[in-house]
Amino acid sequence: MRKYRFSILKIISTIVLLFVLFVTLYPFVYMVAVSFSENIYVLRNEITFYPKGFNLKTYKKVFEDKRLLPAYKNTIIYVILGTAIALFVTTTGAYALSKKERCPFSGLINKMLIVIMFFNGGMIPTYLAINWLGMYDTIWAVVLPGALNAWNLIIMRSFFINYPTEIEESGQIDGLNDLGILWYLVLPTSTAVTATIGLFYAVGLWNAFFGPFIYLRDNSKYPLQIILRQIVLKGEAIDSEMILSSGKEIIAEDSIKYATIIVSIIPIILAYPYLQKYFVKGVMIGSIKG
Amino acid sequence: MEIVKTKGSVSNYSNGLPSKEKKENKFLKKFKRGKYLFLLVIPTVICMLLFYYLPMWGILIAFKQYSPFKGLAGSPWVGLKHFRTFFENPFFFRYFRNTILLSFYSLIWGFPAPIIFALILNDVQNIRFKKLVQTVSYMPHFYSTVVVVGLFTMFLSPTSGPVNKLIQFFGHKPISFLADAKYFRTIYVASEIWQNLGWGAIIYLAALTNIDPQLYEAAIIDGASKFKRLIYVTLPCLAPTIITMLLLRLGHIMNVGFERAYLLQKPSTYETSDIIQTYIYRTGIESNNFSFASAVGLFNSVINVIFLVGCNKLSQYLTETSLW
Numbered sequence: 001m002r003k004y005r006f007s008i009l010k011i012i013s014t015i016v017l018l019f020v021l022f023v024t025l026y027p028f029v030y031m032v033a034v035s036f037s038e039n040i041y042v043l044r045n046e047i048t049f050y051p052k053g054f055n056l057k058t059y060k061k062v063f064e065d066k067r068l069l070p071a072y073k074n075t076i077i078y079v080i081l082g083t084a085i086a087l088f089v090t091t092t093g094a095y096a097l098s099k100k101e102r103c104p105f106s107g108l109i110n111k112m113l114i115v116i117m118f119f120n121g122g123m124i125p126t127y128l129a130i131n132w133l134g135m136y137d138t139i140w141a142v143v144l145p146g147a148l149n150a151w152n153l154i155i156m157r158s159f160f161i162n163y164p165t166e167i168e169e170s171g172q173i174d175g176l177n178d179l180g181i182l183w184y185l186v187l188p189t190s191t192a193v194t195a196t197i198g199l200f201y202a203v204g205l206w207n208a209f210f211g212p213f214i215y216l217r218d219n220s221k222y223p224l225q226i227i228l229r230q231i232v233l234k235g236e237a238i239d240s241e242m243i244l245s246s247g248k249e250i251i252a253e254d255s256i257k258y259a260t261i262i263v264s265i266i267p268i269i270l271a272y273p274y275l276q277k278y279f280v281k282g283v284m285i286g287s288i289k290g
Numbered sequence: 291m292e293i294v295k296t297k298g299s300v301s302n303y304s305n306g307l308p309s310k311e312k313k314e315n316k317f318l319k320k321f322k323r324g325k326y327l328f329l330l331v332i333p334t335v336i337c338m339l340l341f342y343y344l345p346m347w348g349i350l351i352a353f354k355q356y357s358p359f360k361g362l363a364g365s366p367w368v369g370l371k372h373f374r375t376f377f378e379n380p381f382f383f384r385y386f387r388n389t390i391l392l393s394f395y396s397l398i399w400g401f402p403a404p405i406i407f408a409l410i411l412n413d414v415q416n417i418r419f420k421k422l423v424q425t426v427s428y429m430p431h432f433y434s435t436v437v438v439v440g441l442f443t444m445f446l447s448p449t450s451g452p453v454n455k456l457i458q459f460f461g462h463k464p465i466s467f468l469a470d471a472k473y474f475r476t477i478y479v480a481s482e483i484w485q486n487l488g489w490g491a492i493i494y495l496a497a498l499t500n501i502d503p504q505l506y507e508a509a510i511i512d513g514a515s516k517f518k519r520l521i522y523v524t525l526p527c528l529a530p531t532i533i534t535m536l537l538l539r540l541g542h543i544m545n546v547g548f549e550r551a552y553l554l555q556k557p558s559t560y561e562t563s564d565i566i567q568t569y570i571y572r573t574g575i576e577s578n579n580f581s582f583a584s585a586v587g588l589f590n591s592v593i594n595v596i597f598l599v600g601c602n603k604l605s606q607y608l609t610e611t612s613l614w
Contacts, residue, residue, distance in 0.1 A: 093334025103327040121345025122587030148337035178326035207434030232440035
């Protein structure tokens with residue numbers, strides 16, 4: 001009797017997990033299949049799991065779009081610059097605040113951090129602040145406002161609090177000040193946490209849509225996500241030039257949309273093995289000491 | 291820094307002075323000892339002031355008639371005028387209801403889902419299968435909101451989406467899910483769960499592995515069934531984690547995933563999809579009605595804070611778990 005009940009539970013849980021697996025993977029498989037398929041099969045809705053009439057025409061069309069490559073370049077610049085700045089701000093701040101007894105005003109600064117975890121000025125005052133600072137329609141509006149994330153800083157702070165004091169003491173004996181200890185001793189030995197937080201910021205910047213959307217006006221500064229939205233959600237898949245040039249051959253709009261999505265998530269997929277390893281670690285560090 | 295240094299060195303000679311000055315000396319000494327740490331914390335403080343506290347100060351425009359030409363100081367005060375206008379708006383109730391309901395549904399479906407997922411996953415004996423499901427389930431977390439909304443839009447498309455193909459295969463008419471107000475909340479919540487199921491489970495899986503196996507052994511010896519072990523061992527051990535996560539979630543009750551809602555909504559679904567935040571966006575950024583939109587935003591934040599503080603108090607009282 002016992003054994004029987006147990007196996008029913010097992011069957012149900014296996015079905016649930018297989019369902020999760022399918023639902024997560026299938027959209028990706030389907031996108032790949034459609035984007036590599038011959039046009040006629042896409043229009044006839046005949047694609048299910050694998051491409052029919054394999055070809056690269058869709059991807060050729062996608063890269064002919066005048067908006068895509070500049071946007072790709074912009075996003076890469078924003079991610080590199082933004083992550084560097086954010087890591088600088090977060091590591092320095094977290095290290096200083098981990099030395100609670102010695103850092104001046106650490107009590108006040110910590111309280112200010114807790115406040116911003118739960119409360120902010122809101123969309124419009126933040127938008128106006130960016131304007132007042134003269135950052136509207138500049139790269140800084142994309143790169144700077146996210147440079148400090150209170151949650152990330154607290155994850156890092158709790159890592160530094162648990163950092164072995166012996167190493168720091170040895171640095172003090174050798175005559176290093178706090179800057180030297182952080183730069184020569186602590187940072188080289190805490191690459192795991194730095195990489196984790198760096199990846200948190202990098203993925204955030206890669207995926208950022210709303211900030212650039214309201215702070216940037218000039219099309220040439222648009223990052224990938226805005227172009228992606230124009231193509232996939234607003235249906236501006238084909239710019240006017242493309243209609244003129246592709247008189248003979250029509251590419252199904254769906255194929256173009258799926259191919260664009262794939263092109264935009266390829267870096268994430270490639271980085272995924274590293275991402276998931278480091279991110280899981282990051283969540284753990286954060287959960288040990290909130 | 292230089293000034294502080296000289297002051298600090300002077301203070302070394304002033305031992306016999308009244309206590310107030312002694313305190314000051316102590317402070318300066320402390321400051322001198324931590325001056326490099328202070329240097330390190332400056333970028334954080336600047337970022338915090340510019341991008342968090344400057345906007346908070348900017349909330350003042352909710353009580354003014356702000357015009358970009360006059361600036362914040364030069365714009366006239368109007369008191370609670372904007373709040374009154376908002377409450378008198380015929381759609382006020384709709385924005386409020388949509389925000390609360392969307393948040394509520396995303397809470398009652400989206401909050402337990404990762405917990406259940408973690409419990410099921412924790413029970414799987416086949417390590418490789420477990421690892422596979424876990425790794426795959428994190429993936430959507432790294433897609434951007436634009437990608438997720440794009441995927442849902444295309445998969446649910448009435449003409450070419452696979453979901454409607456399936457519906458037609460069973461002999462029904464295709465449904466235009468995204469243009470129909472009655473499906474908006476379901477799609478919103480589904481896309482959120484799809485994106486965050488695996489990721490949200492990590493923290494519970496960690497908590498589950500920390501449960502002492504002796505507790506289970508004792509329960510088995512006492513003849514507890516699998517279900518009873520779940521109720522009397524697993525859930526009580528998970529409770530602190532669950533409550534903390536719930537509190538964090540409740541602290542954002544009015545901050546529905548704005549980006550997701552904005553990208554998913556269409557004018558034809560405003561009846562259910564138009565939330566306070568999308569309204570703020572339209573009046574503030576699109577129509578430049580800064581003061582009014584800030585007032586609406588402040589109203590939203592105040593409700594949020596009341597919720598957060600209230601739930602935290604309640605939790606302190608009932609379970610002695612608190613966020614701060």
